[in-house]
Amino acid sequence: MSKFKKKKGNEIPAVNTASLPDIVFMLLFFFMVVTVLRENDLLVQNDLPKADQLEKLEKDRAVYIYAGKPSQRYQDKYGTEGKIQIGDKFTDVKSIGFALTEARETLRPDLQDKVMVALKVDEDTNTGIVTDIKEELRELNLLRIIYITAPGNPVSSLN
Amino acid sequence: MARRSSPEVNAGSMADIAFLLLIFFLVTTTIEKDKGIARQLPPKQDEQIDPPDIKNKNIFIVLVNKNDQLLVEDEPMEIGNLREAAIAFLDNGGAPQGSPEFCSYCQGDRDPASSDNPNKAIISVKSDRLTSYDMYIGVQNELVAAYNFLRNRESQRLYGWKYTEVKSALADGSYKGNEELAEERLKEIQDLYPLKLSEAEPKKTE
Numbered sequence: 001m002s003k004f005k006k007k008k009g010n011e012i013p014a015v016n017t018a019s020l021p022d023i024v025f026m027l028l029f030f031f032m033v034v035t036v037l038r039e040n041d042l043l044v045q046n047d048l049p050k051a052d053q054l055e056k057l058e059k060d061r062a063v064y065i066y067a068g069k070p071s072q073r074y075q076d077k078y079g080t081e082g083k084i085q086i087g088d089k090f091t092d093v094k095s096i097g098f099a100l101t102e103a104r105e106t107l108r109p110d111l112q113d114k115v116m117v118a119l120k121v122d123e124d125t126n127t128g129i130v131t132d133i134k135e136e137l138r139e140l141n142l143l144r145i146i147y148i149t150a151p152g153n154p155v156s157s158l159n
Numbered sequence: 160m161a162r163r164s165s166p167e168v169n170a171g172s173m174a175d176i177a178f179l180l181l182i183f184f185l186v187t188t189t190i191e192k193d194k195g196i197a198r199q200l201p202p203k204q205d206e207q208i209d210p211p212d213i214k215n216k217n218i219f220i221v222l223v224n225k226n227d228q229l230l231v232e233d234e235p236m237e238i239g240n241l242r243e244a245a246i247a248f249l250d251n252g253g254a255p256q257g258s259p260e261f262c263s264y265c266q267g268d269r270d271p272a273s274s275d276n277p278n279k280a281i282i283s284v285k286s287d288r289l290t291s292y293d294m295y296i297g298v299q300n301e302l303v304a305a306y307n308f309l310r311n312r313e314s315q316r317l318y319g320w321k322y323t324e325v326k327s328a329l330a331d332g333s334y335k336g337n338e339e340l341a342e343e344r345l346k347e348i349q350d351l352y353p354l355k356l357s358e359a360e361p362k363k364t365e
Binding site: 017020021024025027028031032034035049050051052053054055056057058059062116118119121122123124125126127128130131134137138139141143144145146147148149151154155 | 170173174177178180181184185187188193194195196197198199200201202203238239286287288289290291292293295296297299300301303304307323326327330331
């Protein structure tokens with residue numbers, strides 16, 4: 001008789017964790033797929049200004065121009081004047097055209113003539129540098145631009 | 160000889176390894192959130208063309224100096240009031256009733272000393288080279304907001320939806336319904352309040 005009653009304690013059986021790796025792998029693959037490793041190593045400071053009237057950027061047809069003061073660790077070498085970065089190197093205003101054509105060639109061919117120039121400019125920069133870039137873009141006939149901003153209210157942050 | 164079955168690999172630490180990788184990817188992921196204010200630059204003009212005659216009352220001049228101070232229509236202004244001032248200017252509709260320029264949908268003051276109709280109203284922004292980019296974007300944002308406000312109002316009145324909402328839904332591809340029709344209506348609303356922002360080249364400071 002006692003033979004049958006032996007293991008009937010009140011113990012709750014342990015949760016089966018055999019499928020835990022599967023779940024974790026699933027998450028892992030999700031993040032692996034959505035991760036975009038940063039293409040450009042930023043050489044400039046890049047705190048974007050705030051704005052709230054935003055439009056989305058279609059990333060497949062965008063080329064980026066960064067501008068701002070060189071980051072802390074490059075300041076010894078490049079000073080603290082605002083600089084322009086395209087791809088992963090500094091560019092001066094005159095050679096924007098060349099650098100942009102290079103960046104543009106990495107886009108899909110059918111989108112290359114719909115290209116949009118995304119300006120990621122640090123909020124502490126002077127407008128002068130942006131104007132120079134815009135003049136150069138007009139020269140190159142790249143007329144669609146977008147000022148990339150961070151979402152937020154500009155009025156409250158400026159006052 | 161009977162082959163001995165190989166012992167099963169202990170897979171207990173599999174979850175730990177996967178977690179490690181998972182956390183690595185979680186940390187390195189930056190889901191990019193690129194949004195901004197889109198703008199069309201004016202094309203380059205080769206020869207010097209005389210600027211068209213525009214009546215003074217149809218231009219709304221916004222000046223930003225190097226200390227980030229605003230001068231709007233010769234009055235100093237805080238940036239918080241810029242949106243309202245721009246709306247009042249654009250929506251003024253000062254042309255008298257009966258004239259071909261009369262704006263039937265404007266709800267402004269109809270002040271004859273301000274803009275004739277939204278189609279004629281031009282906002283001109285002049286900034287200094289030393290104006291901070293932060294301020295520059297702030298001004299641009301407020302002016303775009305003024306246009307968006309008016310466009311939203313008109314689309315609400317005519318079609319019962321908001322211009323900005325439908326526009327972003329169309330861009331996402333999440334718009335439900337006839338996309339071509341919506342596209343056409345967006346265009347109509349845009350024509351009611353066309354975005355006429357002129358940017359002068361900033362003056363140099365010595």
